[in-house]
Every structure is written in structure tokens, then in C-alpha cells.
Amino acid sequence: MKAWGGRDERAGGSDRDEKMRAIEEAGIDLDPTADDEHDGDHDAGPHSHPHVQSEAGGPPIIGIVGAGAVGTALGVALQRAGWPIHAVASRDAARRERFRGLVPGARGFADAQPLVEEVELIILAVPDDAIPSVAGDLHMYGGQAMIHTSGLLGAEALAGAMAAGTQVGSFHPLVAFADLERAVAALHGATIAIEGDEQLLDLLARMAEVIGATPVRLAPGAKPAYHAAAVLAAGGFVGLLDAIAELGRVAGLDEAGSLAIYGSLIEQTLANARGLGIDAALTGPATRGDRGTFVAHTAAIDRVAPGVAALYRDLAEREVSIAERRGALTPEAAETLRSALAPALATPD
Numbered sequence: 001m002k003a004w005g006g007r008d009e010r011a012g013g014s015d016r017d018e019k020m021r022a023i024e025e026a027g028i029d030l031d032p033t034a035d036d037e038h039d040g041d042h043d044a045g046p047h048s049h050p051h052v053q054s055e056a057g058g059p060p061i062i063g064i065v066g067a068g069a070v071g072t073a074l075g076v077a078l079q080r081a082g083w084p085i086h087a088v089a090s091r092d093a094a095r096r097e098r099f100r101g102l103v104p105g106a107r108g109f110a111d112a113q114p115l116v117e118e119v120e121l122i123i124l125a126v127p128d129d130a131i132p133s134v135a136g137d138l139h140m141y142g143g144q145a146m147i148h149t150s151g152l153l154g155a156e157a158l159a160g161a162m163a164a165g166t167q168v169g170s171f172h173p174l175v176a177f178a179d180l181e182r183a184v185a186a187l188h189g190a191t192i193a194i195e196g197d198e199q200l201l202d203l204l205a206r207m208a209e210v211i212g213a214t215p216v217r218l219a220p221g222a223k224p225a226y227h228a229a230a231v232l233a234a235g236g237f238v239g240l241l242d243a244i245a246e247l248g249r250v251a252g253l254d255e256a257g258s259l260a261i262y263g264s265l266i267e268q269t270l271a272n273a274r275g276l277g278i279d280a281a282l283t284g285p286a287t288r289g290d291r292g293t294f295v296a297h298t299a300a301i302d303r304v305a306p307g308v309a310a311l312y313r314d315l316a317e318r319e320v321s322i323a324e325r326r327g328a329l330t331p332e333a334a335e336t337l338r339s340a341l342a343p344a345l346a347t348p349d
């Protein structure tokens, strides 16, 4: 595999490379099980990949583990971009066949290890919680690379699959994979966060670019905050839409009506935030110091949509802080508004 050099080609050599080299020079096999299983397949050292090699300058031979939302969309997008998918592993026959229908030519496996035998780059597109255990059950060969698509976890979640000369990374598309074709289209122009072994990052950047996305490198340790923001922007925003629709129903609007009416207000607000900045985009009672409006809103919400009350109050608190920060409210006026947002005390029966 040429796209990302093996351990001997790594610039300078990290501490881990040094340790690996010393261990191998001492004749210690770090992964005897994998070696035994493939006895006789190769002669290029204990962990070299015996089977496959992509063409010089071409894309790596790719296998995807997990035919769920992300695995399938990435498979379709990469194949359409001229990076063929060699194989998919999914425990579910129907999902596997669906994938193969969408990605012609891909071989299908029920288990992941046979796929690992046939590819250079393994994409683990399985739920976050399953990544370490799925990786831990796999044996990689020198020259292979494995990545996962989690926004939260780092490359170290794949440690269980590593052997000498392998590389690991993560490749997280900032896309909401709710529908296949929409997701494939959204990958074009999306941001993809990449991190992991230094020499793998060039390949991951190319892979992002080939599907029309923009790769970004995150600082070590940044993924949990980065991903929490993504969850607020996607799932959190859907939660907000649901609260808006609940209040809309009380006002006589169905869901489509709420999405139409409030959706255009949302688009306007987003455009204002993009053009003017977040502080300047804030409008509404917090910017005017309208305590009476907050009192009326919270009283009505407590009565007609109590499930929305905590969200409304928490967001209003944040709006008051923004208004104070931008100088629209004095600290005293901000305190007066905050006092209106305190939850009403329950009255005894």
C-alpha cells in the first residue's frame, strides 16, 4: 500500500515506531493469532498484508464494515467518485444486499474479518459504542489502515485492531444521514473532520476531497466538544423544531404550517447571524428588556405546553446573557429579566 507509507517510511519515527522496531528485532510477534491464521500467505514479514495492493497512484482497496446510514452513503459517494468499494460487511443479509445493489461490484460478507483479508483501507461505520469491540475482534496486517466515522471518538478507539505497520484514523462527515440520496448530495460541500496517524491524513484528506467535501484537522482532544456542537446543530435543532411545532399546534397550526411560518424566521435569523454575527442577530424581548413579555410567555407555556417550559427558560436565559454582552441591557435590567424566568413555585393542593 503506497498511499500512506508503512512504519519504516514514517518521517523521523515516533516512539511507538521505535518500540515496534525493537520488539520485532527481538523476534517477538505482536499478533501471533493473526499470523497463524494466515500462515503461508506471505513472506514479507510477520504483519505484512499477504493479498492485496492497489495500483500506484490509484485509490486504496476499500472495505466498509456496517451497512447502516453512514456506511452505505459513504460507499455510494466514494464509488460514484471513482473510488470503488471492494467489499461490505454487514451481519444483516437484507442490508448487505441493499448495499450491493447500490454499490455494484462490492463483495458482501456477514463477518468483518474476511473483508479485512481483502482490502487495504477498512472503514468501520458502526455505532460509537461498538467501535472498540468490533475493532478488537479484527486482526489487521502491516500496510493496512482502519478508520471509523465517529464524531466523538479518536483514532485510539481502534487500538484493538492494530498490529505493527498499521495505521488508524477517524473520518467524520458533518452531515445528517437521515436519507441516503440527501446524505450523498450533502457530502458535497460538507466538512469532514479527520485525525489519526500523521501519514494517513493525506489519504483521508484526498478521500474527503474526492467526494466534494472539505477536510478539517482537529486539535487532539477537540472531538468531544466538536461533536457535542454537531449534535446540538442537528438533533438539538430538531428538538427545538419539535418544541416550536408543539406551541404552533396550540396556536392552531399543523406541523407543515409551523415549518413554513417559523422556518422562514429561522432562515432569516441564520442569515442574520452569518452576516452580522451571533450577538447582532439576537432580536426579541431580551434585547428590549421586556419583562412583561417573558412573564406572559412562561405563564402560558406552563399552562398549555409544560414540556416546552424548561427549554424556553434555558434559551431565554442565554438570550439575556447575549443582550447584556452586547450592551443592549444593563446588568440590572438583565437581572430583572432573569427574575421573570424563574420557574413558578408549585402551589400545594
Ligand SMILES: NC(=O)c1ccc[n+]([C@@H]2O[C@H](COP(=O)([O-])OP(=O)(O)OC[C@H]3O[C@@H](n4cnc5c(N)ncnc54)[C@H](OP(=O)(O)O)[C@@H]3O)[C@@H](O)[C@H]2O)c1
Residues within 6 Å of the ligand: 065, 066, 067, 068, 069, 070, 071, 089, 090, 091, 092, 095, 125, 126, 127, 128, 130, 134, 149, 150, 151, 172, 173, 174, 175, 176, 177, 178
Ligand atoms: N447518522 C449520522 O448522521 C452520523 C453522522 C456522522 C457520523 N456518524 C457516525 O457513523 C457511525 C455509524 O453511524 P450510523 O448512523 O451509520 O449507524 P447505523 O445506521 O445504526 O448503522 C450501523 C451499522 O453498524 C452495524 N453494527 C451495529 N452494531 C454493531 C456491532 N455491535 N457489531 C458490528 N456491527 C454493528 C449495523 O449492523 P449490521 O452489521 O447488522 O449491518 C449497521 O449496519 C457512528 O460512529 C456514528 O456516530 C453518524
